[in-house]
Amino acid sequence: MSENATLSVSRRKFEPLPEWVGPSTRLVHGARRPDFNAGSVVPPIYQTSTFHWPSARSEATGHGDAYLYTRTLNPTAEEPVELVRQLEGAEAARLFASGMGAISAAVLSLLRSQEELVALRTLYGGTTDLISELLPRYGVRVRQVDDSEAAEPEAVLREGTRLAILESPTNPTLRVHDIARWAEAADRVGAVLLVDNTFATPINQNPIALGADLVVHSATKYLGGHSDLLGGVLLGSRDLLNRIDAKTYLGATPDPFAAFLLTRGLRTLALRVARHNENARRVAEAARGHPSLAAVHYPGWANPAEEEIAKKQMRGRGGVVSLSFKGGSEAADRFLSHLRFVHIASSLGGVESLVSVPRETSHRHLSDEELAARNIDPGLVRISFGIEDPEDLVRDVAEALDSVG
Ligand SMILES: Cc1ncc(COP(=O)(O)O)c(C=O)c1O
Incomplete structure (x- = not known):
């Protein structure tokens, strides 16, 4: 390149939106910046691993303001993460290649040998595997707590706890935990509180506003929303995220095309979540009360205390419902084989x-005792309701339930 050439892409700021806009407007108009090349309404995909430098000397080119290499940063990856940052009300956010990429970067960056991690026993199976199999090899002390213990975070978190990980609602039994109370208890002992907000989505719940230090999403799920990408988002203060710089060397960077799909999915997040919420509730x-069911798991239904917490911290209860069959796995299999619009696959x-x-998918690595400790019985099925018409889903599930007898 000639000496006077500008960098091919320089880091332009996003056009700011007024504070008062609602989530749908924010999702449609947020994180946009002018495309000076062709004026395209939809930003181009920068499907490149690297970027031209006009000079090898960083002082001369102002590299701090430029894109250098896609594992570190790519313009296409900045848009979706900025949208989620705005929705979650976080100071900073990073995009990862998957939810597990985000979670592993956070725990590996924040914990050292001999430090203690406290985690809910009912976390997503991949997170449980990470903290119970990998972390102890590096000398991290891991303490897992049941849902009932988690109702008293002041007793669970103590001096020396470095990091606490919470999910609410939990997977797959949809228990609800008091995020503000956990945040206060974590603060008191100087621990960082990380909340996995995948099931709730930023439309239904904002853990940072409730006092959490870090929020993680598997963007593979509702944020992308079309089961066609893998991604993860980690959000928190700028200071904390600067300490979690492991992404660049752990390598969990999304491909630009996945980042493009994520922006496209996010534009309709609020509309989709409203329908997911409605379908699951209906x-x-x-x-509820069907004779073949031992339990219907739904956020807030485990007990009156959780209903109160759900009312306080959630604007909607999300799109997942789990059903526990009295007749165990045989009854569950009969139910599954009668569903017309609900297909068997392990995502949401x-x-x-x-x-x-869950015993065959997200929690398949757990022993029978570990499954029992999490209330994941052989007749438990987890359903992620999509955006089909509510009447059709109600009918489909009712007919399949009746077929169980
Ligand atoms: C609650 C929750 N957190 C994290 C993950 C991991 O996300 P990913 O599959 O994008 O790595 C999942 C995946 O199912 C999940 O359900």
Whole structure:
């Protein structure tokens, strides 16, 4: 390149939106910046691993303001993460190649040998595997607590706890935990509180406003929303995220195309989540009390205290419902084989309804005792309701339930 050439892409700021805009407007108009090349309404995908430098000398080129290499930063990856940052009300955010990429970067960066991690026993299976199998090899002390213990965070978090990990609602039994109370208890002992907000989505719940230090999303789920990408987002203060710089050397950077798909999915997040919320609630209410069911798991339904917490911290209860069959795995299998619109697959948060058996998917690495400790019985199925018409889903589930007898 000639000496006077400008960098091919320089880091332009996003056009700011007024504070008062609602989430749907923010999702449609947020994180946009002018495309000076062709004026395209939808920003181009910078499908490149690297960027031209006009000079090898960083002082001469102002590299601090430029894109250098996609593992570190790519313009296409900045848009979706900025949208989620605005929705979650976080100071800073980073995009990862998957939810597990975000979670592992956070725990590996923040914990050292001999420090203590406290985590809910009912975390997503991948997170449980990470903290119970990998971390102890590096000398991290891991303490897992049951849902009942988690109702008293002041007793659970103590001096020396470095990091606490919470999910609410939990996967797959949809228990609800008091995020503000956990945040206060973590603060008191100087621990960092990380909340996995994947199930709730930023439309239904904002843990940072409740006092959490870090929020993580598997963007693979509701944020992307179409079951066609993998991604993760980590959010928090600028200071804390600067300490979690492991992403660049752990390598969990998203491909630009996945980042493009994520922006596209995010534009409709608020609309989709409203329908997911409605569908899950209508089916949960219709299924409640069915003679073939031992329990319907839905956020806030475990006990009156959790209902109060859910009312306080959630604007909607999310799109997931779990059903526990009295007749165990045989009854569950009969139910699954009668579903017409709910397909068997191990993910959630997409436009299509999906059902999985947690013992066979997200929690398959756990022993029978560990599964029992988490209330994951053989007849438990987890359904992620999509955006189909509510009447069709209610009918589909009702007919499948009746087929169980
Ligand atoms: C609650 C929760 N957190 C994290 C993850 C991991 O995300 P990913 O599959 O994008 O790595 C999942 C995946 O199912 C999840 O359900």
